[in-house]
Amino acid sequence: MNAKAKVLEIIEGNRDEAVSYLSGLLKHPSVMGSEESAQRHYAELLKLLDMEIDIWEPKAEDMKINPDFMPARDDYTGSPDVVGVLRGTGGGRSILLNGHVDVVPAGGNDWTDDPWSGKIEDGKVYGRGANDMKGALIAYLMAMKAIKEAGIDLKGDVLIGSVIGEETGGAGTLSLINRGYRADGAIISEPSDLRVCPVSMGVIWFRVRVRGLMAHAATSYLGVNAISKAAMLIQEIDAYEDRMIQEKKHPLYSHHPSPFSINIGIIKGGVFPTSVPDEVILEARMSFSPDDDIAQVKKELEEAIHKAAMKDEWLRDHLPEIEWYGFCLNSGSVPMDHPLLGAILYNFKLVKEREAEIIGTPWGTDAGALIRYGNIPTIVFGPGPGGMAHKADEYIDVDMLQDTTKVIAATILDWCGHEEV
Ligand SMILES: [Zn+2]
Incomplete structure (x- = not known):
């Protein structure tokens, strides 16, 4: 033998x-x-x-x-x-x-x-x-x-x-x-x-801080609702993810419907139903192709969020802050x-x-x-x-x-x- x-x-x-x-x-x-x-x-x-x-x-x-x-x-x-x-x-x-x-x-x-x-x-x-x-x-x-x-x-x-x-x-x-x-x-x-x-594949976490302006709910016109602003931003991030899924292809991931994606896994915001919330934090995981450079991947997402914010009068002046944190496997x-x-x-x-x-x-x-x-x-x-x-x-x-x-x-x-x- x-x-x-x-x-x-x-x-x-x-x-x-x-x-x-x-x-x-x-x-x-x-x-x-x-x-x-x-x-x-x-x-x-x-x-x-x-x-x-x-x-x-x-x-x-x-x-x-x-x-x-x-x-x-x-x-x-x-x-x-x-x-x-x-x-x-x-x-x-x-x-x-x-x-x-x-x-x-x-x-x-x-x-x-x-x-x-x-x-x-x-x-x-x-x-x-x-x-x-x-x-x-x-x-x-x-x-x-x-x-x-x-x-x-x-x-x-x-x-x-x-x-x-x-x-x-x-x-x-x-x-x-x-x-x-x-x-x-x-x-x-x-x-x-x-x-x-x-x-x-690469995987990285990020956090987005969206600012609003606190006010009494009865006079909400004096404030800016951070949850509403975050909702808008989430739609833009989802749209960016859709584009990523369409554009980022890799031959060894052809079996997978959406290998390179963004999952918003945590949302935190608001303190009281009768107050207009002044801050929302989103925490998310993004996966990326082995063909992509991590610095480039980060830059592209930051630009997409920046571009989305520029569409909104308030967010244009109060840009969401993006932080890469907690987890990164290249x-x-x-x-x-x-x-x-x-x-x-x-x-x-x-x-x-x-x-x-x-x-x-x-x-x-x-x-x-x-x-x-x-x-x-x-x-x-x-x-x-x-x-x-x-x-x-x-x-x-x-x-x-x-x-x-x-x-x-x-x-x-x-x-x-x-x-x-
Ligand atoms: Zn394991």
Whole structure:
């Protein structure tokens, strides 16, 4: 039996072990600021691979390598990054397997069970982060464990990075890059539903402050209603979004009706029904094409809002203030002829006996940072089901987890090279 067949067979045999490792990791509620216990737990698992382990807390100054980074916090106490390194025998290409351990809050009352139970049922593992993306961290672990159990020595180095802060803009990956970790290629197994994503879109948040003039409602002619002005502006932003959707096309997003869009997610304004409101704050998320430069994207939106304001007598003299804040994951892409993409596609076909679907990611990822600031070609490929991230009763499909593990393990063998067994 050749090395790859042997590794794939071992992965199949280790299925229950993978499920139980994932269930254990899901019991650590690694929301922002509380990632440490999950990270220590994962670092212990990496020791099974004889990896050198590095655990550190990111520093605010690490983020300076990304000029567009907008911090959700300045202090990363209690939120360490973890990197495991397995040195190769030499002469092969290195790979970084990168995944975020932070999860969004469990939220709501819609969960059938405790979101931190790690419940296993009917080929699914449940829990906040099962899909996005602790399943991936277990796929990395099990891929390397199978290679080790097969007695294979890789030529290139393998790095596994479990990072914090992805859900809030990517602090952990920036810190990993700033700490000097590099590889010839990287995989991020965000839950792409087994689709292979050589491009990641960019995502950025912004806030618009619309001013009015306060007055008694009975004499509203003495005031200016900021809510009415904001309503007008929202229509203009929606119209701008419609134009964006029409004009901004990308071949790897042709499957998606509106990949590059604006979502106004929060509106705040007014203090009392009998008062004319003097201020409205809109907060929104904008996604943009990997082909577009972030500075240009910002400028275009600012100009559109400015132009809309110029149509109104009051807003012309009281221009809405635009602030970019809180969250920015830059876009990134890897050329379609890149050998890492070729290796993933080849091994996908080997494992699944069909061609992989190639698309752009439907969300922002850490790939943009690895590509732009680490100069590491990075491809997103991971389990599913898709559309399950951030939901109540989040789960991962164990068959898809296993497929991800197999494709990654087979890709590592080809990419890093190995000694004959
Ligand atoms: Zn994610």
